[in-house]
Amino acid sequence: MVTEDYLQQLNGQQRAAVEYVDGPSLVIAGAGSGKTRVLTYKIVHLLRCGYEPWRILALTFTNKAAREMRERIEALVGTEVASRLWMGTFHSIFARILRANADRIGFKSSFTIYDSADSKSLVKTIVKDLVLDEKIYKPSSVISAISTAKNALISPEKYAADREIMRADADARRPRIHEIYRIYRDRCFTAGAMDFDDLLYYTNVLLRDNPDVLRHYQEFFRYVLVDEYQDTNFAQHLIVAKICEEHHQLCVVGDDAQSIYSFRGANIRNILSMRDTYPGMKLFKLERNYRSTQNIINAANSL
Structure with missing residues (x-):
C-alpha cells in the first residue's frame, strides 16, 4: 500500500x-x-x-x-x-x-561469470601460449583494451579490421592484441563463461x-x-x-x-x-x- x-x-x-x-x-x-x-x-x-x-x-x-x-x-x-x-x-x-x-546466443543458462581475477588469469595463459612478452602484453593493459572494445560493441573480427585500432596497437608495440581478444572470447565461450563486460556485450547481441x-x-x-x-x-x-x-x-x-x-x-x-x-x-x-x-x-x- x-x-x-x-x-x-x-x-x-x-x-x-x-x-x-x-x-x-x-x-x-x-x-x-x-x-x-x-x-x-x-x-x-x-x-x-x-x-x-x-x-x-x-x-x-x-x-x-x-x-x-x-x-x-x-x-x-x-x-x-x-x-x-x-x-x-x-x-x-x-x-x-x-x-x-542464454540459448539464443549459444550459452547455457548456468553460464559462469568471471571476475577480474579469472579474466587476468586467462589473459596471462593466452599471452604465455602465444609466447609473447608479458612485459609488453601486460594482462591489465590487454584486459583494458578488450574491455574498451566490448563496451563499444566491437567484436574481435571488427577489432582486427579496424585500421585505426590496429595502428594504435602497433604504435604501442602490441600488434597481437586482436589475436588475444579472439582467443579470449573463444575460450570463455567454450568454458561457458562471460566476464562483466560480456554481460553488456551479449545483451546487445541478444536484442540485436x-x-x-x-x-x-x-x-x-x-x-x-x-x-x-x-x-x-x-x-x-x-x-x-x-x-x-x-x-x-x-x-x-x-x-x-x-x-x-x-x-x-x-x-x-x-x-x-x-x-x-x-x-x-x-x-x-x-x-x-x-x-x-x-x-x-x-x-x-x-x-
Missing part, C-alpha cells in the same frame, strides 16, 4: 520531476540535491498511477545504490511490492535477462539478433529509470535506447559535471544528447542542495 503523503515530503523541483510520467524526462541533479529521493519517489508514484511493479525497470551502477533505493521503497510500499520490481545494477539485471535467454526477444522486453518493461546516466557507456546507452524505442517511457537522472567512469568507457555525450535522442524530453533541475552550505556550493560551481 502506497503511503498517502509521499508527495508532501518533496520540495517543488523534486515533486515536479516525480509527478511527470507523460513522456521521457531528464533530471539534472548534483550531489546532495536529493536525486535518490526523486528516483525512489518516482517509482512509488508510478505504482500509485497503476504501473505493475514487475513492469518497472530501475538501473543503478552499484549494489549499494540499488540496496539503498530498495530499502527506501520498501519503507513506503512494503517488502512484497518492492521485491517484484526489476531493480538492480546494469550487470545484475542484464545477467538475469541473459540467463533467461532476436527481434522477438527485443519486442518482449519492450512490451514487458513499461517504464525505465536510470541513475547516474552520465556514467553510462555506449553498450549501456544502446540497451536502454532499444528497450525504450517504442514507448519512450524513460526517466534518467544524472549530473553532466560528475562523470567518474570514463576509464570504463563512460561517454558524457550520452546524457548531453538525450534531448536530441528523445524529442520532447522534459528537463528538470534539482538546484537545492541539502548536503553543503551555499559558500561551498558557490566555490564548487566556480571551479
